Amino acid sequence: MKKQTVLLIDDNRDILEAVQLLLEDAGYIVQVIDNGDYATHIDKNHLPDVIFLDMLLSGCDGRTIIHQFKTREDTKHIPIILNSAHPQAKNFWTSSGADDFIAKPFDIDALLALIQKHVRKTLP
């Protein structure tokens, strides 16, 4: 079976590292973007199967990135899982255009289940 790719976008390296470790252990290919113009850093030759996106990024609102992905012809089908430590985030993530949400801090079981769920959707 071909390995699925998860794109992690977060401005906190510690979290990225931990989640990357977890996901690679679980058998995913993990791409990481931690700064800059997030959406343009994407590897067009190897598009991810799921994007795991932090909502509050330094210098950029997660919602803008969702918009960028969802308006691009080649990326708009990719499910985006939004995550945030913001106490109110779970109340307004639906309007952001993301496909799912998980609050920080999260249980790894819940996270793995969520990613699994969305990866399965993109399988042919």
Place this chain on the structure above:
Amino acid sequence: MKFLSFSFFTRKRDIQKKKRSLLFTKFFEKTTRKYNHQMPNRSIWWKLMQYLLAIALSILAVNVKLSFDPVLGKDAPFVFLFTAVLISGWFGGFGPAITATICCDLAAIFFFLPAFSPLHIERALYPSLIFLAEGVFMAILLEIRLRNMLSLKARVQQQAVIAQIGQYALASQNMQTLFEKTAELITSTLQVKYCEILELLPGKKSFILRGGKGWQEDLTGQGLVSGEEHSQAGYTLLANEPVIVKNLQKEKRFFSSELLTKHRITSGITVIIPGRRAPFGVLGIFSQKKRAFTQDDMYFLQAVANILATATERKGSETTLRETQNRFKRLFDSNIIGAFIAEFNGKFLEANDALLSLIGYSRDELREGKIHRDNLTAPEYYNLSEKAVRDLRTKGISDVYEKEYINKNGKRIPVLIAVSRVDTKSNLCVGFALDISKQKELERRKDEFISIASHELKTPVTSLKVLTQFLKQKFTATDQHDTRTYLEKMDKQVTKLTDLINDLLDITKIQAGQLKLHNELFNLTDLLRETVEDVQALTATHTIKLRSLVKDAVLADRDRIGQVITNLLTNAIKYSPKGNDIIVSAKTGDDDVHISVEDFGMGITEENQQRIFEQFYRVNEKNDATYPGLGMGLFISREIIKRHHGTISVESQVGKGSMFSFSLPLPEKFYEKANSTSY
């Protein structure tokens, strides 16, 4: 014996004489009682002149009669002689009239009758006696006329004086001048030398001489007279009626005051100057000579006192009014807070500088009527303004509410505002507006801080949690039992840390008034089941039983209600350490749903039941073991339930267990309650 009888006789004659003179005076007093005024004190020369006039008139009359005798005959009527009596009496009264009568009678006997002829004794005597009698009668009538005339004159004069004082009191701005003027007028009218206007000092123990006439000059403004009943003024107040004193030395009702003794006062009248609450003081007139003041003098004086009372009263109210006005003007102009007076329709009539600078308009623009609520208020707050006007019409006062003004430059300024109707008849209101830009900015920053802080705190926790759980997973696979147990404990601590961070954030938000609810319709029983399952998963010692009869959906913040139930369940577990059943039940009432969490643990004392919902309060008894926690859970729960317009309470018995219950309004009642509760 003879001597005795003689002396007795003399005494009797004396008494009779006195009686006669008394009778005589009484007669005049009675006939002229209606206008019984003190006769004006004429000088002795004036009286002498009147007697001389009477004699001269008599001589003139006799001569005239003599010159007319050849024409009219010797027995011609005595009309000329009577004319002399009449004229003398007309101006001089009884004395001059009698004088004229006697003179004329004597002249008649001498000239017209053969006085010394014994043959004609009857002819001479009878006409003479008749003339005398007629003269006396005429003299009496003329005396009465004169007295009445003078009384009337005096009365007219007194009334004129009262009118004058009244006018003066109306025009006068200065009470002292009014007092001096009044003293001047009444002393000249009543022809006395002394007049006192005493003001009763607070405490009613003494009077101060506010004005008057005749006294030593330095006494005005001080001259303390005792207010006790043993002084004349004090007695007047006590008796509550005017007091007439004929002879102060012989007075038995009270003692003469120092002021009166010093000026050798004998007679006088004192009347009360009334006041609305307590008498203002006493008005008095006095004379050194002994004098019988009459009732009419007293009435006159009382009339004057009443005018003074009205004037002082008015002056007092004017002063009070001015003081009150000044105070309120100060309140308005102090510019501590924006204040305005506006019509209900929104037109601003008055505004203080604070308000004008807040909204950026000039005073001229205010005068031109250019300031209107609708121009000032940001459109989204129109409904609040309209509600305020409705409140004004119904309750007379609006709630304090927040809205935004748009100032002249178009800048929005958050204000705290309240209006109150000026009075029940007018459509005017007075309002206050407080600029709360700074508070709003602080609130915004605090909000921002909360977001950042929560983000920053949760970020390391997130990676910690991921790593711990990842490790735990690894070691579960490799069968390293001890390591796995430790990691499990670590994971639990991380969860606790997360909960603490969330609690702290909640408290901060509650204090900032920013605990926002995201209400939705959801199935309560589902939520209860999920929560019970989650909590049950964490405890092996307790069994949580759910008995929910609620089928309806509730309108609430699902996560927040879940938080409350979780909190109650964890408390129930924490405080029933022996491990027992915990019963969660829910049922629907008329207006709301009731949810309760019951444990069979240690229970809570009466005193603590009152306080456990307080912020940071922890049950902390000497004999009890202490339990971990910050004491925030129940406080947060209460705040969450309060914001849902529900109630939360506890019933407990020490040693038997506790039951925490809360209620949530049914969706159809939710908005009804929301309107009636405020927090």
